[in-house]
Amino acid sequence: MISKWVQYFLAALIPALLPGIAGAERYNLQAPQSLIAHEIYDLHTLIFLICCAIFVVVFGTMTYSIIKHRKAAGHKAAQFHENTTVEIIWTVVPFIILIGMAIPATKTILAMKDTSNPDITIKATGYQWKWGYDYLHDGVSFYSSLATPRDLVTDKSPEGAKKRAEHANYLLEVDNPVVVPVGKKIRVIITANDVIHAWWVPAFGVKQDAIPGFVRDTWFRADKVGIYRGQCAELCGKEHGFMPIVVEVVEQEKYDQWIAEQKKKTAANAAASGTMDGKAVYEKYCVACHGTGVAGAPKLGDKAAWAPRLKQGQEVLYTHALKGFKAMPPKGGAADMSDAVIKATVDYLSAAGK
């Protein structure tokens, strides 16, 4: 039994050792694409190898003891115990090893925290459940939502599984990626609108919680042109798994072109949002809860559910919608809408509930 156990354990150990040595991508951190990500990668490899060495020494000893010092092998128990010298050695030696780990880690922490002198500053805002981006110096703003169709996610048929497997970048694609120039220091200012989210792009070694009401920052400088993908890393409600982050790193000229296009688009969007009517706002924002009735939300047109609410009077409903109520965030999550548009939306919902 025992030797089988040892065999099993060695079998588990070998794949565990592989990543550090071979750098096999699927067993390890994603290929680093920034200075910080490189440092994190090397730090992980270093600590991983130290841990493996300790593991081999400590559990080699234990395994030897298990094999040799068994009653079945006729071993008689020694009765020694308490040895201050040994105790001091196995307290001091790990302490020294830890100092060896802490020094490079400290250097990396200080480098990660240095967000000074950026070339470009982008504000990322977490919403339930998408990301909003503002290029602070260029006045460019847009939302970035999951581009994978919902039908594909929920398709339970065998073809669905096949289609998902063939779908490139399933759940890791967005309609509007963040675009940045290669080799430039990008500072990302991160906040949230409703609950805590986290902006994470593994290839850049960047993960920062997005906290409503507070602003945090982080930075990266992309080594190479390419498309890098990450996900929201802090549980933020039901669609937490469906708000990816895509960063497209391009040459400077392409970036300049892109910014010019975006400026035009942003101007056009700003003009359009003032003209949305209650129905359009409902269909874009409210439907997520009021269409399905989750979290106690009264469904559109459900007269029984609306009756007690309508009794409170339209002013109360306006206040609830604007300031948030129970599970509903302020403005139902449509933070960029004017108060007048929100009130029109309340009117639309209450008319349907009468």
Place this chain on the structure above:
Amino acid sequence: MEAAHTHDHAHGHDDHAHHPTGLMRWVTTTNHKDIGTLYLLFSLTMFFIGGLLAFGIRAELFQPGLQYWEPEFFNQLTTMHGLIMVFGAIMPAFVGFANWQIPMMIGAPDMAFARMNNWSFWLLPPAAILLVSSFFVPGGAPAAGWTIYAPLSTQMGPGMDLGIFALHIMGASSIMGSINIVTTILNMRAPGMTLMKMPLFVWTWLITAYLLIAVMPVLAGAITMVLTDRHFGTNFFNAAGGGDPVMFQHIFWFFGHPEVYIMILPAFGIVSQVIPAFARKPLFGYASMVYATSSIAILSFIVWAHHMFTTGMPAAGQLFFMFATMLIAVPTGVKVFNWIATMWKGSMTFETPMLFACGFLFVFSMGGFTGLVCAITPIDIQIQDTYYVVAHFHYVLVAGSLFAIFSGTYFWLPKWTGHMYSETLGKAHFWLSIVFFNITFFPMHFLGLAGMPRRIPDYAMQFTDFNMIASIGALGFGLAQLLFVAAIVKCARGGEKAPANPWEGADTLEWTLPSPAPYHSFVTPPVIK
């Protein structure tokens, strides 16, 4: 140790006891052994409920796409799995051990506050009913993760309120249980049993009980603030009202990190009883084990923010919490080295308790190594909230706490039931558990490193194969636990008669009592020389 004298006395007393029979015996009992049994059975029940939820999680994650659950229900599954396992399964199991073993190991007749003991147990079933019934209220069970981070937790439906009340009640139960344990240990030891002569299990529980008294009120504060934010217009965690969402995390983890040690220190205690018994050799460094346990407990109060490196604290904060966290590796290392030095040149046999203790050493230490990896702030920035962390805490909580619970159960079952358990069943339980445990959780390290976030109901294609392996492992691990129930039931119903001390190397006081231990033991305290 004057054990023989005590037996006669205990036996005589037993004849005169007029305790109710049937159901009322269990409802009204103030006997530490009955209450210990109640705690253990409660914990076993919750373990299977929590396990069922884990099946739900792994079934959904078996392949990409949403197969069985809507995302909101998936979040309820992960949240409730965590809450039930932490507060319903692991913690009460250790209190069950404390109830059964501490009086017998220190030569006391019962717990210090016998009636309060009854009350602290009977608070748990109503709390569990509240918690589980939250699935059936509109909006469903809490779905903000077991950490119930605000402001997400202020968005939830009434299920969150039920969860908060359940946690309050469980917290009250824990505090009462801990006061009882501290009082019992400090006041009711047999004459001659100085603190430094106590079995290590008693020591670890003494320290754990202090941790519980210190931090359960902190949790109560945090969840009360969530409750008032939800219903009474306060803004503790609402930035728009001048509050701070990150403050919730500071308060929660000030409770949460000591909580982690609350779930592992008694496990260290059990392993420290089992290894010397089966190595037939005294524990290598008793005093240093006591000091190491105390150091871990003290350090646990100054490391909480390592759960929060990504919230964006200043560099000085990150450095302090990184260094403090790394320090914990030192006393933890001391413990592992001590256990191995105890095994060294012993005369070991490998009955089921020893198998689980050795399994604990191997696999818990792997969780210790990944814990060190997570302590390094820059690395943690990458792996925080990924499956790497899921793998890490299951290595310490399942292979650590749970394996120690298994080890302790098999170790003391003969004393509790008067019968030997079936070695065949026990060994099968061990081998299946350790193999399927690793099949389930080892691939999660790879998933986390490669970038799979935790708490997501669906994932990108590159994570498919490791998720499939983990789901298969989880099914096997869950089914293997049926053997545990089989072993316990078989042992309780009969089997080979257990002698007073079935283990050659076990030398603590409970083994001087006959098996099963009499209903009232050590009515006259033994004298420890």
